[in-house]
Amino acid sequence: AQRVTQPEKLLSVFKGAPVELKCNYSYSGSPELFWYVQYSRQRLQLLLRHISRESIKGFTADLNKGETSFHLKKPFAQEEDSAMYYCALQGTGANNLFFGTGTRLTVIP
């Protein structure tokens, strides 16, 4: 069975501090991993996907198959990063995404 675990429901950091949002997954094959973000009063949107290997808004995420993790990182948090972040997994050949329960990030000015 597939599972996505985001252990922190709430995370607060000061502006300019590094931030890491944790995501661990359980899946027997080779999944595709995503981070979605929902800013206040906005719709859920894709932040980044592991196959793209790109940095979006200063965020990066590396897929670690040994640790089955896909943590989201940013070296210097900004106030506009405050949002709800969801880690999601797509199984091999699957059509749907399996989401974690989300982490609410608050960046303190």
Place this chain on the structure above:
Amino acid sequence: GAGVSQTPSNKVTEKGKYVELRCDPISGHTALYWYRQSLGQGPEFLIYFQGTGAADDSGLPNDRFFAVRPEGSVSTLKIQRTERGDSAVYLCASSSDPNSPLHFGNGTRLTVT
């Protein structure tokens, strides 16, 4: 351009009633998904359409839930004999193909009293 549109934005209904939730995907997007998000949870997959057909309905919780997409564009999620446990935000998403990123709507907040 216009994003995914969902109507109504809020729906309050009594237990046992029938409800329909509508989704207008981005024009030209052939893939359409319905998700349900309960309080404090992440979105949970319900059903996926590729064109007019339901390619994967494995997430529908029971036979009270049904969805259609008769012309391959607008989709309607139908819930019969609503129960209080059906209260949630119902999200619709579309993509140009199954391998492309999902574009979500703002959701319909359903409250069953």
